Amino acid sequence: MSSSTVAMPPTHYLNNGLTLKSWLFTKDHKRIALLYLVAVTFFFMVGAAFAVAIRLELATPAGDLLSDENYNRVFTMHGVMMVFFFLIPAVPAILGNFLIPLQIGAKDLAFPKLNLLSFYIYFVGSLFTMYSIVSGGLDTGWTFYTPFSTVASTSAVVPAALGIFINGFSGILTGLNFIVTIHKMRAPGMTWFRLPLFVWAHYATSLIQVLGTPVLAITIVLVAAERIFGFGLFNPAVGGDPVLFQHLFWFYSHPAVYIMILPAMGIISELVAASARKQVFGYTFVAFASIGIAVIGFLVWGHHMFVSGESVYAALVFSVLSFIVAVPSAVKVFNWIATMYRGSVSWETPMFYVAGFIGLFAIGGLTGLFLASMGLDVHLTDTYFIVAHFHYVMVGGTIMGYLGGIHFWWPKITGRMYNDLLGRVSAVVIFVGFNLTFFPQFVVGYLGMPRRYHAYPEEFQVLNVLSSAGASVLAVGYLMPLFYLAYSLKYGAIAGDNPHGAVGLEWNTTSPPPTENFKTTPVVTWEAYEYPTPVEGHVV
Amino acid sequence: MSNAASVAHDEQPHHPRLAHHFESLEQQTDSSLFGMWIFLATEILFFGGALMAYMIYRRWYPDAFALASSHIAILPGAINTAVLIISSLTMALAVHAAQTGERRKILFFIVVTMILGAAFLGIKGYEYYEKYAEGFIPGLGLEFRFPEPEYAKNAQIFFSIYFVLTGLHALHMIVGLGLMTWMFIWVKDGVIDTQYYAPIEIVGLYWHFVDIVWIFLFPLLYLIGRHVHHG
Amino acid sequence: MADHSQHHIVPKSTYYLIFTALMLGTGLTWWIATIDLGAMNNVIMLSIAVTKATLVILFFMHVKYSPKLTGTVIIGAVFWLLIMLVMTMNDYFTRDWLHFG
Numbered sequence: 022m023s024s025s026t027v028a029m030p031p032t033h034y035l036n037n038g039l040t041l042k043s044w045l046f047t048k049d050h051k052r053i054a055l056l057y058l059v060a061v062t063f064f065f066m067v068g069a070a071f072a073v074a075i076r077l078e079l080a081t082p083a084g085d086l087l088s089d090e091n092y093n094r095v096f097t098m099h100g101v102m103m104v105f106f107f108l109i110p111a112v113p114a115i116l117g118n119f120l121i122p123l124q125i126g127a128k129d130l131a132f133p134k135l136n137l138l139s140f141y142i143y144f145v146g147s148l149f150t151m152y153s154i155v156s157g158g159l160d161t162g163w164t165f166y167t168p169f170s171t172v173a174s175t176s177a178v179v180p181a182a183l184g185i186f187i188n189g190f191s192g193i194l195t196g197l198n199f200i201v202t203i204h205k206m207r208a209p210g211m212t213w214f215r216l217p218l219f220v221w222a223h224y225a226t227s228l229i230q231v232l233g234t235p236v237l238a239i240t241i242v243l244v245a246a247e248r249i250f251g252f253g254l255f256n257p258a259v260g261g262d263p264v265l266f267q268h269l270f271w272f273y274s275h276p277a278v279y280i281m282i283l284p285a286m287g288i289i290s291e292l293v294a295a296s297a298r299k300q301v302f303g304y305t306f307v308a309f310a311s312i313g314i315a316v317i318g319f320l321v322w323g324h325h326m327f328v329s330g331e332s333v334y335a336a337l338v339f340s341v342l343s344f345i346v347a348v349p350s351a352v353k354v355f356n357w358i359a360t361m362y363r364g365s366v367s368w369e370t371p372m373f374y375v376a377g378f379i380g381l382f383a384i385g386g387l388t389g390l391f392l393a394s395m396g397l398d399v400h401l402t403d404t405y406f407i408v409a410h411f412h413y414v415m416v417g418g419t420i421m422g423y424l425g426g427i428h429f430w431w432p433k434i435t436g437r438m439y440n441d442l443l444g445r446v447s448a449v450v451i452f453v454g455f456n457l458t459f460f461p462q463f464v465v466g467y468l469g470m471p472r473r474y475h476a477y478p479e480e481f482q483v484l485n486v487l488s489s490a491g492a493s494v495l496a497v498g499y500l501m502p503l504f505y506l507a508y509s510l511k512y513g514a515i516a517g518d519n520p521h522g523a524v525g526l527e528w529n530t531t532s533p534p535p536t537e538n539f540k541t542t543p544v545v546t547w548e549a550y551e552y553p554t555p556v557e558g559h560v561v
Numbered sequence: 562m563s564n565a566a567s568v569a570h571d572e573q574p575h576h577p578r579l580a581h582h583f584e585s586l587e588q589q590t591d592s593s594l595f596g597m598w599i600f601l602a603t604e605i606l607f608f609g610g611a612l613m614a615y616m617i618y619r620r621w622y623p624d625a626f627a628l629a630s631s632h633i634a635i636l637p638g639a640i641n642t643a644v645l646i647i648s649s650l651t652m653a654l655a656v657h658a659a660q661t662g663e664r665r666k667i668l669f670f671i672v673v674t675m676i677l678g679a680a681f682l683g684i685k686g687y688e689y690y691e692k693y694a695e696g697f698i699p700g701l702g703l704e705f706r707f708p709e710p711e712y713a714k715n716a717q718i719f720f721s722i723y724f725v726l727t728g729l730h731a732l733h734m735i736v737g738l739g740l741m742t743w744m745f746i747w748v749k750d751g752v753i754d755t756q757y758y759a760p761i762e763i764v765g766l767y768w769h770f771v772d773i774v775w776i777f778l779f780p781l782l783y784l785i786g787r788h789v790h791h792g
Numbered sequence: 793m794a795d796h797s798q799h800h801i802v803p804k805s806t807y808y809l810i811f812t813a814l815m816l817g818t819g820l821t822w823w824i825a826t827i828d829l830g831a832m833n834n835v836i837m838l839s840i841a842v843t844k845a846t847l848v849i850l851f852f853m854h855v856k857y858s859p860k861l862t863g864t865v866i867i868g869a870v871f872w873l874l875i876m877l878v879m880t881m882n883d884y885f886t887r888d889w890l891h892f893g
Contacts, residue, residue, distance in 0.1 A: 773845045
């Protein structure tokens with residue numbers, strides 16, 4: 022563990038070049054990760070601001086704060102910013118970028134310049150979307166269903182759609198980079214089944230990004246063609262089918278949710294092993310479960326269309342497959358818990374986020390099964406039950422995992438330790454605030470409150486007030502890390518190479534690492550999680 | 562990639578184009594080619610989405626599609642198909658010349674490929690103008706005039722898909738011309754040699770892919786109803 | 793895994809042969825299009841297109857001389873496209889069904 026006699030390494034990736042140019046034109050995957058960290062955090066706050074507006078409006082039954090049209094814009098932009106500019110890039114572009122080369126023993130990703138290009142593409146995409154916000158915002162829902170989005174909406178559909186289109190390429194190129202890196206750049210001895218599960222999770226995620234995002238791209242092109250040129254591809258007036266849009270859209274957007282959760286699951290595997298100081302139970306099963314989620318996740322998209330007019334027979338097939346896709350996720354949850362069993366678990370901040378993730382993801386995932394059942398879904402679709410379900414998996418799952426990872430690897434990224442008591446307190450505040458915000462939404466949704474409405478019947482007010490109150494607690498929880506993490510940059514204890522005593526190549530180099538990651542290329546002769554006692558001499 | 566314990570590779574002579582994060586030119590070449598293939602996989606899914614729209618609507622409106630297709634002049638489409646196939650040959654020969662180190666031949670074949678690509682775009686431009694003159698553009702505020710009025714509505718869908726597919730294809734060709742210009746400059750400046758010609762191969766892969774897309778678009782768009790309506 | 797096959801030089805005669813096959817295939821496709829063979833028109837023309845594409849992939853794009861991973865990428869992408877097409881058609885083909893099966 023770290024001691025006060027540990028010193029920062031004299032040169033590392035942060036002080037190797039101090040000009041703005043050395044940051045904005047960097048090819049170092051670690052610096053690019055930090056560029057993303059700044060941008061992603063900013064867009065999270067934009068999305069959160071829209072959430073504040075939503076919860077303020079919904080604190081009272083009447084639609085008094087925002088008109089119905091403005092409310093449409095607010096929840097749409099909340100969804101767009103959070104899904105495309107926060108949840109999808111956050112873990113891969115920040116922690117994935119930073120850690121994958123380190124964890125496989127490489128000097129950088131396969132295509133460093135492409136990595137920087139990915140960042141700038143993300144940035145340009147965000148400019149288009151920000152432009153759409155200031156020109157009144159999009160009002161179609163983040164799902165921009167046709168024919169409303171193509172024919173009737175008078176909002177900034179094209180700029181927003183273009184922004185998402187451009188942003189998609191950032192994800193595709195990052196996924197491409199990760200796949201090539203993991204195949205071709207592993208250090209000697211780093212075989213596939215010695216890879217950390219974080220890497221397996223990102224490999225599976227990258228497969229989804231590469232196979233799914235292009236379909237989103239063509240879907241947006243078709244919508245833009247209809248809006249700009251008047252080509253009636255989804256317009257019933259010339260015989261177009263709006264449901265075709267939904268097939269194309271959800272073919273990507275369902276696997277997209279696995280893009281959001283798989284990297285967070287990868288984090289959890291790492292944190293569980295390090296905190297329990299134990300080999301992950303069923304390593305091979307967890308690795309293959311990641312691939313399984315990625316593959317089966319492409320077969321279930323029709324469960325978003327049970328009431329849209331798809332055939333009952335197709336709905337049946339999608340329903341059965343949606344039950345099956347839960348299995349690999351369940352395998353992972355069981356394996357994490359089995360890893361903790363009889364491990365010597367140390368309850369520091371990352372472990373708090375692990376516990377939160379496992380509980381909240383379990384609830385979110387199980388409620389997904391309710392929704393996979395066609396009969397139930399007919400009642401629950403387009404209600405707050407759906408909203409609660411996806412917030413449990415995306416916020417209770419992904420964001421908890423993301424924060425756990427940021428905390429766990431903070432010493433490696435910055436060379437500093439944060440105040441762990443504050444870390445644990447804010448994790449608890451987030452957990453409490455989250456449940457207070459979203460659990461009432463399950464109830465109110467089941468009772469019939471529809472989503473995307475700015476007003477609701479009076480009998481739902483108590484639950485909505487609870488939810489809005491919870492949101493303010495959650496906001497406090499999210500703000501706290503900003504402060505103590507920033508404080509640690511200047512005043513935190515020096516971390517040293519391996520403050521957690523964890524196993525993994527990233528811990529075999531300095532904190533922060535040098536620009537080239539390792540002084541000499543590591544040669545790997547040990548298995549993935551050699552706890553509790555690392556084999557003599559494996560630390561390079 | 563190396564299977565022995567490898568340390569800093571500074572002892573071996575460096576090819577000037579070997580990037581510092583790779584252990585060898587071999588690893589770099591393999592990675593670049595693999596990366597381009599993954600990109601082409603994304604393109605298959607991209608065009609695939611538009612092809613799915615085509616499939617669905619052709620199944621729904623077979624007569625409108627056949628009629629609309631028969632009103633497209635077949636000769637320019639057939640010539641363009643031949644032009645692209647020839648350009649694929651010349652592109653393959655450019656890569657071949659790069660492998661054997663024949664610099665002037667590489668330049669020659671790149672230029673010929675570019676001329677053929679430009680010819681394709683010229684013919685396409687002429688076809689687009691024809692559509693405009695005949696009133697087959699289903700949007701842009703223009704009047705859509707279809708000879709068989711009872712099929713006019715659904716024929717608009719055919720032409721929407723026609724313009725989306727051929728338009729995207731043409732955009733990809735323009736990008737291809739840009740990539741070939743870049744390669745021309747690199748070959749001229751001596752950046753490419755018999756050890757380092759992966760960039761030419763990669764541009765070649767891209768160009769062949771664009772050819773393959775057209776190989777499918779030709780029968781799907783031009784030849785649907787030819788046996789029924791000898792338009 | 794050092795793999796030297798990516799430097800394999802395909803003889804020019806192979807390229808000319810493939811080129812000839814592609815041009816013949818194009819001519820054949822055009823000719824078939826003018827004869828009424830009913831449903832077989834589509835099948836034959838698409839089969840020719842698939843064959844032409846395969847020839848371009850194997851020889852012009854050197855996949856025949858490339859590592860297996862390359863072939864896996866292509867087959868994976870095509871398979872994924874088929875997933876999208878087949879499962880969507882599963883909806884469209886069964887919209888008229890009022891009962892299961």
